[in-house]
Amino acid sequence: MRCPPPTHYSLLATHYYSAIIRLVEPEARVGVFFDRDGTLTVDGEGYVGDPARVELQPGAREAVALLKGAGALLFVATNQSGVARGFYGEEAIGRVQARLEELLGVRFDACYYCPHHPSEGQPPYRLECRCRKPEPGLLERGLAEWSLEARRCYLVGDTERDLVAGRRAGLRTVFFMNGSNVEPSGDLRDFSTDSLVVAAEWIAADAGLERAGN
Numbered sequence: 001m002r003c004p005p006p007t008h009y010s011l012l013a014t015h016y017y018s019a020i021i022r023l024v025e026p027e028a029r030v031g032v033f034f035d036r037d038g039t040l041t042v043d044g045e046g047y048v049g050d051p052a053r054v055e056l057q058p059g060a061r062e063a064v065a066l067l068k069g070a071g072a073l074l075f076v077a078t079n080q081s082g083v084a085r086g087f088y089g090e091e092a093i094g095r096v097q098a099r100l101e102e103l104l105g106v107r108f109d110a111c112y113y114c115p116h117h118p119s120e121g122q123p124p125y126r127l128e129c130r131c132r133k134p135e136p137g138l139l140e141r142g143l144a145e146w147s148l149e150a151r152r153c154y155l156v157g158d159t160e161r162d163l164v165a166g167r168r169a170g171l172r173t174v175f176f177m178n179g180s181n182v183e184p185s186g187d188l189r190d191f192s193t194d195s196l197v198v199a200a201e202w203i204a205a206d207a208g209l210e211r212a213g214n
């Protein structure tokens with residue numbers, strides 16, 4: 001599912017922008033899908049439905065500014081089973097997204113979220129869905145809606161399930177070591193770092209993006 005658009009930008013405007021961007025050098029466009037909790041934000045108690053609890057990871061602001069300035073499309077792809085568990089409603093995800101964008105100082109192009117859980121809560125949110133990471137549904141929806149080539153897109157996440165989702169969708173993957181997670185073994189990531197700024201620099205270089213001001 002897609003975040004309810006915050007009041008400051010309309011769905012119509014987003015679709016118009018998406019249609020325009022589709023006409024411009026489709027093969028050149030790069031999309032970066034960020035996990036939210038534990039990647040862009042500090043994942044304290046988990047299940048964040050209150051905008052007042054949003055706290056950025058060090059370097060998050062610089063990292064997204066670098067990528068935005070280099071012309072990448074920015075997305076959030078987040079599991080929010082707090083909805084299925086009854087901790088907060090879907091509208092809370094939009095409020096948290098608005099606060100996140102305010103703190104980061106950038107507008108994301110879209111926020112994709114999964115409100116489901118296979119065994120917690122009640123229908124319709126209690127569901128074996130195709131969007132809860134490690135399933136690739138959120139990423140595939142973003143690729144389709146923005147006519148992006150998977151091989152030109154990146155997943156940045158702090159858990160193995162993020163990387164698996166990225167791999168299943170055909171994306172390049174970056175593992176962010178946030179200080180409280182364990183790097184998965186195996187071949188799931190193309191790059192690992194404990195710095196979001198280094199992650200952004202690696203993506204910009206790997207994708208051949210021009211840095212702003214260059």
Ligand SMILES: [Mg+2]
Pocket residue numbers: 035036037038039043157158159
């Ligand atoms: Mg996470």
Ligand SMILES: [Zn+2]
Pocket residue numbers: 113114115116129130131132
């Ligand atoms: Zn789902």
